Amino acid sequence: MNQMTSRFAPSAAACAVPAIAFDKIRLDLGGKCVVDDLSFSVAPGEFACVVGPSGCGKTTLLRLVTGLLSPTRGTVHRLGAFVGGPSPDVAIVFQDYGRALLPWRTAAGNVALALEAMGTPRLERAARAAALLDKVGLAGHGDKYPAQMSGGMQQRVQIARCLAQEPRILLMDEPFGALDALTRQALQDEIAMLVRDSGATALFVTHDLDEAIYLGDRVFALQANPGRLAQVIDVALPRPRDQLGTREQPEFLRLRHVLFDHVQNTH
Amino acid sequence: MSRTRIDPVLRALPAWLVPLAMLAVTEFAMRASGIESDGLARPSEVATALLGLIGNGEIVLRTAETIGAVTIGVAVGGTLGLLLGVWMGLSPTAARLASLTVELVRPIPPVAIIPLMMLIYGLGIKMEAAIIAFACFWPMLLLSRDAVLGVEPQLIEVSRMLGLPRRQQITKIALPAALPRIFAALRLTLGIALIVAVTTEIAANPIGIGYAIISAGLSLRPEVMYAFLFWLAILGWLLNTGLVAMHQHLFGAAYGEAPR
Amino acid sequence: MNNWLLRAGSILLTSVVLLLWQLVTATGLVRPIFMPTPAATFVDLWRGLTQGDLLALTMSTMQRMIFGWLLASLGGVLLGALIGLSSRARYWLSPTLELLRPLPASTLLPVGIALFGLHPQMLLGIIAFGAIWPVLLPTIHGFSSIEPRLREVAKTLRIGPLAFALKFGLPNALPDIIAGMRLSLTACLIITVVGEMITAQQGLGSTIIMAARSFRSTDLYAGIVLLGVVGAANNALLGLLEIGLTPWRTART
Numbered sequence: 001m002n003q004m005t006s007r008f009a010p011s012a013a014a015c016a017v018p019a020i021a022f023d024k025i026r027l028d029l030g031g032k033c034v035v036d037d038l039s040f041s042v043a044p045g046e047f048a049c050v051v052g053p054s055g056c057g058k059t060t061l062l063r064l065v066t067g068l069l070s071p072t073r074g075t076v077h078r079l080g081a082f083v084g085g086p087s088p089d090v091a092i093v094f095q096d097y098g099r100a101l102l103p104w105r106t107a108a109g110n111v112a113l114a115l116e117a118m119g120t121p122r123l124e125r126a127a128r129a130a131a132l133l134d135k136v137g138l139a140g141h142g143d144k145y146p147a148q149m150s151g152g153m154q155q156r157v158q159i160a161r162c163l164a165q166e167p168r169i170l171l172m173d174e175p176f177g178a179l180d181a182l183t184r185q186a187l188q189d190e191i192a193m194l195v196r197d198s199g200a201t202a203l204f205v206t207h208d209l210d211e212a213i214y215l216g217d218r219v220f221a222l223q224a225n226p227g228r229l230a231q232v233i234d235v236a237l238p239r240p241r242d243q244l245g246t247r248e249q250p251e252f253l254r255l256r257h258v259l260f261d262h263v264q265n266t267h
Numbered sequence: 268m269s270r271t272r273i274d275p276v277l278r279a280l281p282a283w284l285v286p287l288a289m290l291a292v293t294e295f296a297m298r299a300s301g302i303e304s305d306g307l308a309r310p311s312e313v314a315t316a317l318l319g320l321i322g323n324g325e326i327v328l329r330t331a332e333t334i335g336a337v338t339i340g341v342a343v344g345g346t347l348g349l350l351l352g353v354w355m356g357l358s359p360t361a362a363r364l365a366s367l368t369v370e371l372v373r374p375i376p377p378v379a380i381i382p383l384m385m386l387i388y389g390l391g392i393k394m395e396a397a398i399i400a401f402a403c404f405w406p407m408l409l410l411s412r413d414a415v416l417g418v419e420p421q422l423i424e425v426s427r428m429l430g431l432p433r434r435q436q437i438t439k440i441a442l443p444a445a446l447p448r449i450f451a452a453l454r455l456t457l458g459i460a461l462i463v464a465v466t467t468e469i470a471a472n473p474i475g476i477g478y479a480i481i482s483a484g485l486s487l488r489p490e491v492m493y494a495f496l497f498w499l500a501i502l503g504w505l506l507n508t509g510l511v512a513m514h515q516h517l518f519g520a521a522y523g524e525a526p527r
Numbered sequence: 528m529n530n531w532l533l534r535a536g537s538i539l540l541t542s543v544v545l546l547l548w549q550l551v552t553a554t555g556l557v558r559p560i561f562m563p564t565p566a567a568t569f570v571d572l573w574r575g576l577t578q579g580d581l582l583a584l585t586m587s588t589m590q591r592m593i594f595g596w597l598l599a600s601l602g603g604v605l606l607g608a609l610i611g612l613s614s615r616a617r618y619w620l621s622p623t624l625e626l627l628r629p630l631p632a633s634t635l636l637p638v639g640i641a642l643f644g645l646h647p648q649m650l651l652g653i654i655a656f657g658a659i660w661p662v663l664l665p666t667i668h669g670f671s672s673i674e675p676r677l678r679e680v681a682k683t684l685r686i687g688p689l690a691f692a693l694k695f696g697l698p699n700a701l702p703d704i705i706a707g708m709r710l711s712l713t714a715c716l717i718i719t720v721v722g723e724m725i726t727a728q729q730g731l732g733s734t735i736i737m738a739a740r741s742f743r744s745t746d747l748y749a750g751i752v753l754l755g756v757v758g759a760a761n762n763a764l765l766g767l768l769e770i771g772l773t774p775w776r777t778a779r780t
Contacts, residue, residue: 066683086683099676104698104775113694117684145775165684283622306642360533367537368544374758376713378720378732379751382739386747387561458629466633470721471736477634481725484637492641496634503629 017080019044019169019201020065025074027060034060036226038074042218044168047195047202049216051209051259057227058205062171065203066092079168088118091162092171095178097154101146107133107157108142114164132160137190152183156190163194170195172204176211185243188215192241209259213252214241221262231262308490317494325479326498333468333475336392337460340399345456347400348407349449355408356415356445357437369408377402377463381470392474395467402463403456410452414445447518454510461503476502563745572749581734585753588719588730592757595654596715600708603659607666611700612692617671628664632657632714633721640726650722658714665707669700701773709765716758731757 018041027035035057042048050058063069064076067085076083078090091114094100101110111129120128133142136156146154155175162170172191176184192215195202206212212219216235223230237251246252290310297309308316320326355362380398388394418441426440468477476499483491545565551557552564559567575581610616639653673695681691723732735750770777 066679068679068682086685088685090683092679092683094676094679096676099674100680102677102695102698104701104773114684116690116694117686147775279618279622282619285619286623286626289623304642306638363533364536364540367541370759371541372755374762375751375755376716376720376758378717378724379735379754381724382735382747383751385736386739386742386744462631462633465631466717466721469633469636470724480634481637481640484641487641489641492637496630496638499634500626500630503631504626507629 021077023075025071028072033226038229044201047217049204049212049219051212052222053224056222056224059173062173088165089168091165091167093158093162093175095174097158103146106143106145110157111160111164114161132164136160151179168200170200170202174206213255305487306489308493312490313493316490329476329479333464336395337464339396341403341460344400344403345407348404349411352408352411353415355412373405390472395472398467399460399463403460407456411449414448418444560744567745568748571745575749584731584734592715592719596712598655599658599711600662603662604666607663608670611667611670632718645726654715654718657718658711661710661714662707665703666700669703670696673699705769712761
């Protein structure tokens with residue numbers, strides 16, 4: 001509890017300008033209202049998780065932040081600025097890593113893609129890509145093609161590519177949904193560390209309630225048809241968290257109970 | 268369902284104006300400039316020539332010659348290829364034993380056989396059918412072999428678990444499972460047969476649509492040449508569209524979309 | 528069964544076929560005018576290559592084929608990229624392309640002759656133009672079938688249109704392009720041979736049809752064998768090209 005407050009205390013002034021702010025968002029897609037009257041904001045450096053049933057517009061929220069989509073009504077602000085389109089400050093990790101990597105580029109080549117887009121000088125790219133792969137635990141796998149890697153490894157490449165952008169906002173769309181349980185836990189701990197080290201703001205979408213509580217500073221629960229904000233939960237669990245200890249704490253179990261009840265009721 | 272089928276057609280409709288507009292521009296430009304060429308014809312002249320060819324029955328005759336050669340060629344070459352291909356698919360040993368011979372003979376371009384068949388059969392429908400048979404034999408052999416090899420191994424395992432005798436494994440499981448791909452192979456083979464037929468006619472054989480095209484060109488009647496070309500394009504399109512529709516009708520429900 | 532045994536059996540079968548060929552021809556079962564013995568064919572082939580002009584004729588055919596193929600590939604890829612990357616161009620041009628597609632490339636020969644008359648550049652132009660279709664259509668498909676998720680990746684990384692074409696479009700289309708180039712090379716060989724037959728320009732096509740007309744069957748068989756070798760060489764070349772250009776498709780763990 002104290003740890004969390006202490007983490008935000010120095011930047012209390014900066015909290016006045018949220019990293020991400022949704023203001024009375026409404027979004028219609030194909031004549032159907034996907035998200036309606038949604039407002040919330042995420043503070044700089046915060047790790048925010050979004051949970052909810054399928055069809056509640058979780059993924060849509062991330063698209064709105066990237067600028068790949070624009071809301072029908074309402075506004076989205078990013079670091080205090082109106083969202084006009086994609087920006088190098090914002091990186092997104094897609095769930096379907098198999099489709100989000102260039103199959104014709106090696107792991108190092110895929111990371112280098114972001115460096116090329118950032119205008120990193122040609123000579124520095126190889127070393128930077130290697131360092132980033134090292135950071136996500138893929139040292140020595142740089143010259144493998146995606147087809148030669150496991151799902152977990154491919155997702156690590158995607159994370160490394162996002163880190164290459166040195167983003168101030170990191171968006172993640174159910175990044176571990178397709179992975180096996182052990183790989184998922186390992187990656188959860190790694191992503192928590194990487195985000196903390198980079199100081200980026202994280203918006204993490206998942207359907208896994210445990211994952212949301214384990215990773216998040218706050219959890220936003222949405223309801224479906226149309227997507228609206230249903231509940232916000234502060235996660236006052238100390239960091240660093242660990243897979244066994246944290247998940248056994250009474251507070252974790254209590255939050256899990258609250259969220260679970262909520263999801264049950266809104267279905 | 269019906270909506271999804273009609274919609275793409277309707278949506279593509281304006282784009283069909285492009286070829287029409289190109290024809291109109293050609294017509295207009297040629298009229299305006301007064302060009303007289305041995306190689307060009309106004310679209311209106313081509314249309315008149317086409318009507319004339321339909322009227323005097325020449326187009327029917329030429330088409331019958333080409334289609335006749337295609338039918339005989341595919342019946343002979345395609346059937347042989349199919350039988351050997353299915354056999355090779357069922358028996359990998361046979362496939363391995365024949366592989367070197369196949370690899371040595373297959374790369375010979377069918378057009379290289381034209382002079383040989385001229386030598387053996389002289390000119391006429393027989394030599395053309397023989398060339399088509401040679402050209403159709405290889406794709407049919409390889410594609411039907413792959414069709415049988417491509418049958419889901421689990422299906423074969425199921426048939427084994429059911430204790431079906433080998434003969435029934437083939438007739439009840441392997442062949443029905445390979446059927447859509449074999450039909451797709453037939454479709455491809457028919458396309459090749461039409462191309463080879465017309466090419467043979469252009470190169471040497473004085474029958475059919477191909478000969479009509481080149482003789483019209485050489486006797487400085489471009490409008491007749493383009494009329495036959497136009498008809499050939501329609502014929503090719505009809506053949507493919509018809510076979511795709513047939514594939515859909517035969518296998519659509521059980522096996523899903525036809526590959527285009 | 529044993530791998531080596533199968534390979535030996537495969538060679539044995541080919542030998543048996545050759546032996547049968549020798550038997551039916553040497554015993555006079557088939558008249559040598561229709562089918563010379565394999566021995567006579569290969570002796571003639573060897574003599575033609577070392578002493579006659581068969582090598583020069585093969586080179587002239589291959590030169591035409593390769594030049595036409597390179598022109599067709601270049602044109603097909605450039606045009607295909609432009610059409611494939613623009614959904615608007617694709618929409619407006621696809622019916623026209625659909626109409627032209629079923630026409631056999633060899634029908635261009637009479638049109639070319641009627642338009643431009645008989646000369647070497649005309650033949651090369653027709654080879655290139657006729658062989659462009661097999662490259663053009665797969666290239667359009669390759670450039671337009673980029674995974675939507677990758678388009679989003681390109682957008683979030685703010686990759687410009689030219690870089691997108693080179694880094695996303697081209698590699699995505701490359702397998703299709705190579706498959707198209709394979710068909711195109713086959714088409715080039717066919718149009719070249721037929722073109723030589725019709726226009727009597729120097730090459731294997733005109734040589735074999737002349738041989739058939741003057742009943743020189745060993746020359747004819749030698750020419751057919753050479754064309755088979757050219758066809759096989761084409762396949763081998765494209766196989767190498769495929770491995771060299773698309774390593775990610777052949778690489779496995």
